Amino acid sequence: xxxxxxxxxxxxxxxxxxxxxxxxxxxxxxxxxxxxxxxxxxxxxxxxxxxxxxxxxxxxxxxxxxxxxxxxxxxxxxxxxxxxxxxxxxxxx
Amino acid sequence: xxxxxxxxxxxxxxxxxxxxxxxxxxxxxxxxxxxxxxxxxxxxxxxxxxxxxxxxxxxxxxxxxxxxxxxxxxxxxxxxxxxxxxxxxxxxxxxxxxxxxxxxxxxxxxxxxxxxxxxxxxxxxxxxxxxxxxxxxxxxxxxxxxxxxxxxxxxxxxxxxxxxxxxxxxxxxxxxxxxxxxxxxxxxxxxxxxxxxxxxxxxxxxxxxxxxxxxxxxxxxxxxxxxxxxxxxxxxxxxxxxxxxxxxxxxxxxxxxxxxxxx
Ligand SMILES: Nc1ncnc2c1ncn2[C@@H]1O[C@H](COP(=O)(O)OP(=O)(O)OP(=O)(O)O)[C@@H](O)[C@H]1O
Ligand SMILES: [Mg+2]
Numbered sequence: 001x002x003x004x005x006x007x008x009x010x011x012x013x014x015x016x017x018x019x020x021x022x023x024x025x026x027x028x029x030x031x032x033x034x035x036x037x038x039x040x041x042x043x044x045x046x047x048x049x050x051x052x053x054x055x056x057x058x059x060x061x062x063x064x065x066x067x068x069x070x071x072x073x074x075x076x077x078x079x080x081x082x083x084x085x086x087x088x089x090x091x092x093x
Numbered sequence: 094x095x096x097x098x099x100x101x102x103x104x105x106x107x108x109x110x111x112x113x114x115x116x117x118x119x120x121x122x123x124x125x126x127x128x129x130x131x132x133x134x135x136x137x138x139x140x141x142x143x144x145x146x147x148x149x150x151x152x153x154x155x156x157x158x159x160x161x162x163x164x165x166x167x168x169x170x171x172x173x174x175x176x177x178x179x180x181x182x183x184x185x186x187x188x189x190x191x192x193x194x195x196x197x198x199x200x201x202x203x204x205x206x207x208x209x210x211x212x213x214x215x216x217x218x219x220x221x222x223x224x225x226x227x228x229x230x231x232x233x234x235x236x237x238x239x240x241x242x243x244x245x246x247x248x249x250x251x252x253x254x255x256x257x258x259x260x261x262x263x264x265x266x267x268x269x270x271x272x273x274x275x276x277x278x279x280x281x282x283x284x285x286x287x288x289x290x291x292x293x294x295x296x297x298x299x300x301x302x303x304x305x306x307x308x309x310x311x312x313x314x315x316x317x318x319x320x321x322x323x324x325x326x327x328x329x330x331x332x333x334x335x336x337x338x339x340x341x342x343x344x345x346x347x348x349x350x351x352x353x354x355x356x
Contacts, residue, residue, distance in 0.1 A: 015275025020239050021282050
């Protein structure tokens with residue numbers, strides 16, 4: 001890569017084509033799986049309900065996304081736990 | 094027995110008709126017999142882009158309705174003996190043709206011609222389904238922008254659902270200067286996302302518009318960048334191994350010369 005180009009990219013931080021590429025990769029994961037954003041929301045609620053039986057969860061920092069790693073897709077969730085429930089109010093399932 | 098390709102994209106206006114006309118012409122210049130079919134019924138374009146609008150007498154609709162036989166409906170290109178057009182009816186719409194009828198036309202044409210190129214309408218509805226019905230392979234056209242690439246991915250999925258797995262990608266309207274600035278995805282980016290075989294990159298080129306103004310597809314313009322790109326696509330379709338030129342940044346020397354020439 002030429003120097004002026006490097007400098008250019010450096011000054012502009014992320015190039016718009018990189019933004020484009022990353023956004024496309026993310027949206028295509030959903031498109032390809034046929035997962036609508038609403039479905040993700042429902043999944044999120046279900047997961048929160050399930051985990052809440054065991055932990056006190058902070059919903060503020062909660063993140064849940066599908067990520068593509070090479071050929072596979074992973075569901076990556078980041079769930080901040082404020083405290084452990086002493087006895088899980090688990091129901092028989 | 095020839096081979097039928099559907100030229101498709103999902104998103105409108107990315108260059109399907111341009112690719113069909115120019116690839117058809119380039120293949121015929123290389124000695125192949127070619128029929129291009131306009132499957133955009135009700136919004137026909139291929140005839141005017143190829144400069145054949147005044148010669149169209151019959152359309153695929155007439156063939157289907159039995160008003161004339163297939164041979165008679167084909168319009169010969171002005172410059173090439175090997176190139177014919179089957180025009181679309183302008184007064185009907187996409188629902189007036191059934192996939193089975195398109196398949197039959199393609200089968201018949203493949204018996205006599207080396208290549209059948211089908212110009213699909215935009216979208217994923219019946220027009221696309223009809224265009225794809227008789228195809229053995231697909232040429233997916235996209236431009237290097239987020240909306241077109243997303244739609245191309247959708248079309249690729251739909252083609253695979255129909256068991257059309259012989260899919261080639263053409264990236265159209267690549268603007269080298271924008272790529273260099275980091276403001277346009279390049280061929281690597283697009284292929285990385287779509288994971289299909291790339292058979293050509295067509296640069297953004299004013300000559301494309303000029304040629305459709307004149308109704309003379311580009312293949313005979315040796316100086317236009319896009320014309321050379323279409324020729325290479327045709328050669329690759331014929332099985333020649335031609336590396337896709339990288340629109341690489343000039344090194345300091347050629348860069349200097351370019352700068353001197355431009356100033
Ligand atoms: N490589 C190129 N450089 C410059 N202009 C181009 C290029 N390719 C296509 N164009 C122009 O873009 C416009 C749209 O192209 P075209 O009609 O081939 O798209 P299309 O995909 O067939 O559209 P539709 O979906 O409406 O059928 C035309 O005016 C054409 O001349
Ligand atoms: Mg068109």
